Each structure stands twice: as structure tokens, then as C-alpha cells.
Amino acid sequence: MSEEKLLTVREVSILLSVSEKEVIDMAENGTIPAYKVGGVYLRFRSDQIQEYRKSLKSHILKKLKEKYPVSDRIRDFFYFNDFYILSAVLIFLLLVIILRG
Incomplete structure (x- = not known):
């Protein structure tokens, strides 16, 4: 054993x-x-x-x-990641403009 x-x-x-x-x-x-x-x-x-x-x-x-309620977590997520979200949207829009033109 x-x-x-x-x-x-x-x-x-x-x-x-x-x-x-x-x-x-x-x-x-x-x-x-x-x-x-x-x-x-x-x-x-x-x-x-x-x-x-x-x-x-x-x-x-x-x-x-x-x-920390869910609303605070969501607000914190956007506060700390706003640059990345904005950059991704901008790149997506530029790709749409380039590929259409």
C-alpha cells in the first residue's frame, strides 16, 4: 500500500x-x-x-x-480596448474603399 x-x-x-x-x-x-x-x-x-x-x-x-456589475465590465472593456477597436474599424473601412475602387 x-x-x-x-x-x-x-x-x-x-x-x-x-x-x-x-x-x-x-x-x-x-x-x-x-x-x-x-x-x-x-x-x-x-x-x-x-x-x-x-x-x-x-x-x-x-x-x-x-x-463589478456587467455594465461596468463592458465599460472597462471599451475604455481599455478603444484604440484597438477603432483601429480595426478604420482598417476595415480602408480595405472596403480600396477593394471597391
């Missing part, structure tokens, strides 16, 4: 994109489940960390949708 490989604090910090100190703090306050090996070293199960990561991602996406 193969044993499950437990993740270290460093590996979890990389997976969650947080500092090692934040991982230790989250483990101490029970945000993420952790195991002590020999009473000293923190270890984490991969499936539990992946589950936490998915719940965190869905929570962030939900917050973003609440924070």
Missing part, C-alpha cells in the same frame, strides 16, 4: 500564493486543516488543500461578480 504524501508549509504557500507565515497562521486558527508530525512539523493533505483552494476561488469569483 502506498502512503499519501503530505505537503509541507512551503508547498502549501506556493499552491495558495501566500507567505509561509500566513499558511502557519491559517493552520493555527483552523482555516485549513493541518497535521503535526512528531508534534513539531506541520503537514497538509493535498486533497484538503485543493478543496480549500477551489472554495477560495469560487468565493473570490462570487465577490468579484457582486463588486
